[in-house]
Amino acid sequence: MEEKLVNLSEFGLSDEELFTKVDHNMLESEKITAPRYSYWKSVFRVFFKKKINIIILLFFFAVIVFAYVYPMFSGYDPFANILDPTAKHLTPSQAIAKFGFNIHTIFGMGSSGESTFDAVWEGSRISISLAFVCAAINMTVGVIIGAIWGFSRKVDIVMMEIFNIIGNIPYILIISVLVLILSASFWAMVLALTITGWLAIAYFIRTQVIIIRDREYNLASRCLGTPILRLTLRNILPFMTSVIVTLIATEIPTYISYEVYLAYIGIGLDEMSLGRLIYDAQGAMVTPGWEYEFWFPVAISAIIAIVLYVVGQNLGDASDPRTHM
Numbered sequence: 001m002e003e004k005l006v007n008l009s010e011f012g013l014s015d016e017e018l019f020t021k022v023d024h025n026m027l028e029s030e031k032i033t034a035p036r037y038s039y040w041k042s043v044f045r046v047f048f049k050k051k052i053n054i055i056i057l058l059f060f061f062a063v064i065v066f067a068y069v070y071p072m073f074s075g076y077d078p079f080a081n082i083l084d085p086t087a088k089h090l091t092p093s094q095a096i097a098k099f100g101f102n103i104h105t106i107f108g109m110g111s112s113g114e115s116t117f118d119a120v121w122e123g124s125r126i127s128i129s130l131a132f133v134c135a136a137i138n139m140t141v142g143v144i145i146g147a148i149w150g151f152s153r154k155v156d157i158v159m160m161e162i163f164n165i166i167g168n169i170p171y172i173l174i175i176s177v178l179v180l181i182l183s184a185s186f187w188a189m190v191l192a193l194t195i196t197g198w199l200a201i202a203y204f205i206r207t208q209v210i211i212i213r214d215r216e217y218n219l220a221s222r223c224l225g226t227p228i229l230r231l232t233l234r235n236i237l238p239f240m241t242s243v244i245v246t247l248i249a250t251e252i253p254t255y256i257s258y259e260v261y262l263a264y265i266g267i268g269l270d271e272m273s274l275g276r277l278i279y280d281a282q283g284a285m286v287t288p289g290w291e292y293e294f295w296f297p298v299a300i301s302a303i304i305a306i307v308l309y310v311v312g313q314n315l316g317d318a319s320d321p322r323t324h325m
Contacts, residue, residue, distance in 0.1 A: 039321075047318035056314065059307045067124040067304075074104070074118045078272065081113025088113045089290045108292045111280070116293060119277060120300050126273040128304065130186065131255035134193045139248055142198040146205025147232050151213060156206070163203055166196055175258065176267060184270050189262075193255055201247060208243060212236055242319035249312020253305035260301055274301045 047053050081087035087109055090098065095105035107116035149159050178192035212218065213236065221231050237244075262268040263275025264282075277297040284290035317323060 042321075043315075043318050046323050047315060050314070053311075053314050053318075056307060056310050059303075060311045063124070063128075063304055063307055066121045067128050071118070071122050071125055074115075074121070076115065076118040076122050078110075078112055078114045078119065081109070084113055089284070089287075089293070091289055091292055107296045110293050111284070116296055119272065120274070120297050123272050123274040123277045123297065124300060124304060126186070126269065126271050127256050127259050127275065127301070130189060130193075130259055130269075130273070131252045131308075133190055134197065134255045135248055135251045137190070137194045138198040138201055138251060139244070141194075142201025143205050143237070143244060145198065146202035147209055147236065149202055149206040150209025151228055151232065159202070159206075163199060166199055167203070171196065171200075172258070172261075175262065179262060179267050184268060186269060186271060189259065189269055193258060201251075204247070205240070205244075208240055209236055212239055242316050242321075245319045246313060246316030249309055249316055252312065253309045256301065256305050256308075274304075 087098065088111055090109040092106055092108045095108045099105050104115040104117055107120065110116050110119060145159075149155050174196055175192045178195065179189065182188035182191065209232075218231060218235050221235060256274070259268060259273060260275040260278060263273060263279045266279065268275040268279060270276075274297055278294065278301070281290075281294040281297065284292075285294040
């Protein structure tokens with residue numbers, strides 16, 4: 001294919017008009033032009049890309065609203081109808097027939113004539129608060145100690161002995177003994193669930209740190225004199241964000257399950273939590289017409305645990321940078 005040469009003089013333009021001098025700047029040539037990247041913005045973009053996550057998140061907000069906002073306006077009083085024998089142990093249809101159709105009667109009435117719907121959400125507030133507090137304490141302590149544990153060989157020797165001893169004692173046994181020794185109050189339950197609850201989390205984080213710490217970029221940082229604390233905060237823990245979020249997703253429903261189980265066997269909270277409601281309604285489970293008092297708290301506790309778990313799991317998946325491609 002022939003190439004034709006163009007005679008620039010045909011255009012009648014001067015050299016200054018035809019050619020522009022380009023300055024060569026060494027600093028400018030080193031700059032890399034790229035769009036700004038926000039990690040968390042990318043996380044939420046991936047998370048909300050799936051419509052199922054939006055639906056589950058709506059369920060999550062509904063749970064939070066009913067557990068924390070609704071009890072503030074419900075006027076729940078467990079002894080409001082205690083002197084009315086006709087208001088006790090009512091099925092939803094019987095409660096609606098007696099008190100009219102409203103949000104307080106859709107789950108029926110309990111053993112003291114109280115609204116089962118109001119009682120369930122009052123108990124949910126206590127159970128969810130317990131789970132959030134325990135998860136916050138255990139995750140904070142577990143991640144910090146696990147990071148130190150994974151880097152320090154001296155700490156590793158001591159902590160492995162502690163883990164081998166305490167880790168072989170059933171966790172539920174430790175919780176039960178502590179609850180029996182202490183009063184069955186909210187903060188006593190928090191202490192029982194967190195006194196050794198962080199240990200398994202710390203061991204898991206320690207394992208992840210050991211895997212990541214000897215990668216090339218971390219070895220290069222250490223050779224350049226980067227302090228261990230800065231290396232951990234900047235190189236190690238951000239890489240484990242998705243792992244930590246996934247851990248939180250499994251921890252929060254677990255604490256709700258522990259609270260319900262301990263209350264079911266008679267050593268749970270004194271306060272009217274979900275577990276306490278289920279414990280008090282054990283007899284109603286096998287009594288015809290009263291079974292709603294047992295199954296509604298069980299169903300709500302299961303829904304709360306599933307919603308919290310699924311939201312956390314999907315957020316953990318979205319937190320993995322490999323899903324941001």
